[in-house]
Amino acid sequence: MLIQRMSAVFGRLRNETLQLQDGLNIIEAPNETGKSTWCAFLTAMLYGINSRERDKAGFIADKNRYAPWDGGSMSGRLECHADGADLTITRTTRRQTAPMTDFQAVYTGTASPVEGLTGANCGETLLGVSREVFERSAFIRQSGLAITQDAGLERRVASLISSGDEDTSYTEAYDALKKQLNRRRFNKSGQLPALEAELAEVQQQLDSSVQLQQQLADALERSQALESDVQTLSDELAQYDRWEAAQKRRQLAALTTDADTAAQRVHSLT
Structure with missing residues (x-):
């Protein structure tokens, strides 16, 4: 991009025009004549003014630092050559709280707008770099020599x-x-602590499951032992029943024999 002419109502500049030529342009002038103001104006024309900036200790926002001294509204006009065409870019102010936000880009000498060129992307489209890169490389102010x-x-x-x-x-x-x-992981929060807590809970459930399985195995073992005891007792009971029956049969036989002997004696005595 080749800058040809700039006109500004910006800070101390009141409808002033700066004409530039092909090649390297060196501006030499006494202090407080507007050299830094022209630099800030060029940045504002390309990238706009951040209306959300606020004054802080040791820092004045551009919207306040470069407010026109006569109380007017910021505005500017930039004529340049880019991509084989002459362009005229203007920025004006509709609301004082948002200076130079009204943007227009046309082909010089016509009313035909430049398609795709807006106030938000003007600088990056024409120069190929963002505002941050522009201010830290190709365009460094006196107060910005320390590159951040x-x-x-x-x-x-x-x-x-x-x-x-x-x-x-x-x-x-x-x-x-x-x-x-x-x-x-951030202190005790995050995905890892959550997963660790979940893992601990699962591990606790697994330990409980192992204990239950062990208890089940012990219960099955006791059940088998008890079943064996029941079978043994059943066998012993059956044996006792058989022995008791045999005893009763022997007693019955003895009583029968005694009865027969008594009957014979009765018969003999009779």
Whole structure:
């Protein structure tokens, strides 16, 4: 992409225009003349302004830092050459709480919109990199010389030192692995503690089952012993019954013999 002209209502810039030429452009001007403001404006035109940023200690959100000094609304126009065509990109503000969110991209000199180019994807479509990569590589402000960690930049760096795969990021991989580890075990929660508790319960049930099987085996053994005792007692009882019957038969025979002898004596005496 080749930037040709920028016009801005942005911070100290009030309807000012910056004309650029082919090749390397070096802007030299005294302090507080708007050099950093033009840099921030270019980023805002390409990637928009994060309206959700809030001021913090030592930090002023861009929507407040670059609010027009005269109290007006942010707006801008960027003319560039990309993909063999001249494009005109404009951003305006409808609501002060969401500056430069109204986006329009047309072919220069026409009213024909550029298909597929939106305020959300403008910078990444034209430059091929995300905002995070842009701000950490090709476009570094004075306050941003210390490059911070970012997944998008890691993917771009990885693509330079590997086979060109831009989908790999250490931070994303680390976060994914950390989430997986937390899912598996985090203190006393997670999948592993749950499975361990389930395993312990199953082991307890298995131990109880083994005890019940042992008790059943002991009961069967006692039952067999008792059945053997019953058979033995039955045999002994049968033997006793036979012995008692034999005794009664002998007693009956003796009594019969005595009766016959008594009868003979009676007969003799008679």
